[in-house]
Amino acid sequence: MSKTIIVSNRLPIKIIEEGDHYTLQPSEGGLATGLASIHAEGENSWIGWPGVSIVDADQRAYFTSALKKKRLVPLFLDEEEIKGFYEGFSNEVLWPIFHYLPSYANYDLSNWEMYVRVNEKFRDLILEHADPDDTIWVHDYQLLLLPGLLRKVLPEASIGFFQHIPFPSQELFRLIPWRRELLEGMLGADLLGFHTFDDVRHFISSATRLTSTNNNSNRLEVDDRTVFVEPFPMGIDSKRFSALSSEEPVLNRIAELKANFADQKIILSIDRLDYSKGITQRLEAFDLFLEENPDFHKRVTLYMVVVPSRDTVPRYRELKDQIDRLVGHINAKYGAYDWYPVAYFYHGYPVEEISALYNVADICLVTPMRDGMNLVSKEYVASRNDETGVLILSEIAGAAKELIDALIVNPNDIHDIRDALLNALNMPTAEMKKRMKAMRELVFKFNVQHWATLFMNKLQETKNVQSTTKARLVGANIEQQIIDQYRRASSRLLLLDYDGTLVGFQDDIDKASPDEELYQLLDALEADMHNHLVIISGRKHSTLEKWFQGRPYSLVAEHGVWTKEPDADWRLKSGLSNTWKEEVSTLMESYADRTPGAFVEEKSFSLAWHYRKVQRDLGTLRAHELIDNLRDYSAAYGLQLLDGDKVVEIRSAEVNKGRATLDILHENRYDFILSIGDDRTDEDTFQALPTEACTIKVGTEVSAAKFYLKRQRDVRVLLTKLVASNKPPVTQ
Incomplete structure (x- = not known):
């Protein structure tokens, strides 16, 4: 049966030195009180430093045995470890930086090395008592590295972390020379808890700027795990x-x-x-x-x-x-x-x-x-x-x-x-x-019991989300299912978005042209007589024409405004109006003028405000402001607003990828449909397709799609495997 292991710098009972002997004394404090009910359950245990340096092996053994009866596991530290780990790095770097007093910080390399060593010492002791499916709840700034150290050796464990002091803004946090290592350690947890929303916001800001972590609100994507960051204001008894x-x-x-x-x-x-x-x-x-x-x-x-x-x-x-x-x-x-x-x-x-x-x-x-x-x-x-x-x-x-x-x-x-x-x-x-x-x-x-219960419930909920996410991630089993369906099919439709799906994003949108590897991959897919390959993109039709001129693919440009079949001319969707463009263009250009790096792209029947090159938070702020200002135009002219990946687009409501997809489905019947996209605009495609279609979102599992891939490069890997599996369909 799985158990919970509480880990903190201090145990809820401390060893007090009195003359030539030691005694045990309960620790006062909210943490000991708040976690008492969790500690009392089943075979749960608590690991931490007992508050005094004991060198004698017999005395250590005696207190280990005495504390074991209370399901407490002492981690003994010598004077050098206490000085470097606790008095040094924890209280001479983390404490002043986290309390907004950077001038008090002392960046001593030897103290950092001792901090790493003691966190590893905690890990080793935990591993002596933990099983792979246990829950481990780590507490506070002295043990920031511990969740990451544990994750490497216990990949399936439920790991929670709670920070009992403030978390600073990223401008201050980045002053620490070892900031990346600290963040990677914290991100080993499944759930990160802080006292206030401000602390949550500061942590997410640091994590997304100083590591390769992406976020969707308070939900971070770390490797193949979903990590939640939440405020849990601590109460008292x-x-x-x-x-x-x-x-x-x-x-x-x-x-x-x-x-x-x-x-x-x-x-x-x-x-x-x-x-x-x-x-x-x-x-x-x-x-x-x-x-x-x-x-x-x-x-x-x-x-x-x-x-x-x-x-x-x-x-x-x-x-x-x-x-x-x-x-x-x-x-x-x-x-x-x-x-x-x-x-x-x-x-x-x-x-x-x-x-x-x-x-x-x-x-x-x-x-x-x-x-x-x-x-x-x-x-x-x-x-x-x-x-x-x-x-x-x-x-x-x-x-x-x-x-x-x-x-x-x-x-x-x-x-x-x-x-x-x-x-x-x-x-x-x-x-x-x-x-x-x-x-x-x-x-x-x-109260404090409410705080502890909320945290543990959210940790369990996080593990459930992770479990669901893993079921939808295109791993080996799902990938094989897709390949098997592809091989058995005699009439296949492949609907592929372009930016963020077939190619990675570029700061300059004109530099995202197809490379030779992509041409070869698409040619190989199209060469199969059972395949109908469609590139369905928000790009201008003139851009797709330049990139794919002479290629035998079906092309859908500007989300369905323009369509082109092989060996045919571009066809414009009828009934569209541009009377709104001049007025809206003036507004969008005014936002570009005061946002360095932003620019407006004009398409046949839409306008796109790009902010790929804009400073991260500034771009998001301006985009939200622009969307608010565009809502009146959207209502007045019957337009649709799209909040895409580093782009805000406004266009006729009569046009979207879903409608273009329905037109394609109306013309032919397919026994295998694969649709892959990364953007909000691709949700229209996913929703328009029949339930048996194989739909894949790139980058996030929050989607109407059945499955998702973590990275854009994973799309090419999957398509390459489909080409390699290309055998004659099984005759029914």
Whole structure:
């Protein structure tokens, strides 16, 4: 029976060194809570670092055995590995780049090599416990290479990856020297999860620009796999925080805190020591608030908890010194013998103490400069059972996309934070409760268990899509079926698109002329007396005439405006009008004038706006704008709009490849029909053909076609095999 293996940098239980011995201690955190239910099922296991370097082999064996009883598998790292992999590459390259602080990055080659080595070490340990059909869920930025490493040795495994910190824009991500390797590692997963849609968008942008990956919305094509990229905003164990608020130790501590801060409003700030948390800007904003609002002196206290983190690292030590100076400055400037504006605590607290603080805080001030989600904001909301309290939240925190009833601020703007503090302190009770009630409903619905369930369900759905996709991909079995049908048939129709099907795309449309290999292949197909070969294209008839003059193929140009049979003249479809072209041409040319690389191609009864040479996102943006502007003309003149591959075309609605195909079918009967195309215009052909026809889309499986091929060159391979199989049809 298949199982799920959770993989993270840290185990949900850590080994604590106490003097000359070690003990096991549960890890606090949303991830451990969220994955507890999945970990508890069947034979599921969890692999990760236990949080301490243990060199002694006997001690390693002892803890491995002890953790095994809890279905936890420790990966032991030595000091050199911790320094290079975790403290080095993970936190000196990935953390600052992903939090938009590139000047803090240290691109040390030896740290990168250690990062690769430790990811490989994780892979090797997983392989000792994983079966080919297992599900493996990898977590966070320390293990970006791991999905790709696993995919190479477990090609059929279900592999999910979730990123718990932000993903940067591609302009920042590409600063990393090893950006391609990191992306290829992540793309080994079947499903990639992020906290927000912005992170999804940034990842797709990087993947499509820095690798050969193509995308259709949030669906990526990686080798022969479909990979989905989705936002899954992480929640918390909201019931636990709500229940903590009613426990006796917490209630006792609440009473103590209220007695200590009688007649004062408490502004709560809880962060780990990190330059991404916006702590200094928050203090500067509080300083400004006190300076401009002396009426609140002795009536408000900023209760600030900073949890120690890496304070031996110079940059973090400098940050702590800066915080210390700011706190000292504010308390010295505004404080009195019976009041300190900032109550500052530099250490961690158990969850019971945190719960008490959530309950006494009138305001929770959460203003990170960049944060994947920020669970403190959700914990505060879940703890407020009486629906009082105000949340001030940075617009750059992932939680701001959900907790829209908070007071949203720009963390860089101390004046904005000052205004939010004044607003929060003066907020009417009715408005406060209305906002908090709305946020609590959301936090309780989208809790951490809901997050984990959604991800696992989507991973299963992704594998089902992949399975369906594989069934339609023209692999060895389907290819043989097509060849067998072709050989048995005595009357065959071959409908072949040109650009993107018989030849690859060129930036210059006039350079996509047929090569000698293509001429030989088409000649060989046409030489079979049982074949009727038709090239059905959006190209101008004059272009097809130049390329195929004297060749015995049937030609359909401009999607059916012009048709030509061998040894005959071109025939124009009757009843078409061009009265609209001048007006529409002016509009399309105006878009070409402000889009470098774009140009307008005029055909007999259509206009095409090409953007093959345009910068990727700019071309797509302009194309969508143009389509919106063309809709009025389409309705007024009875025209059809086509959003093709790097082209927007407008033409008479009376003309399309489907209608041209029906004309061909009306004239003859065939016992084998093969249609291959890559574009939106070819969908009309696929839909016009009878159900028994063999229809193939090039490049994507999202189509009315029965089958698909990944690449244009695969088309020639298939056609070559049809030629090679050319034997007399079997007599029935």
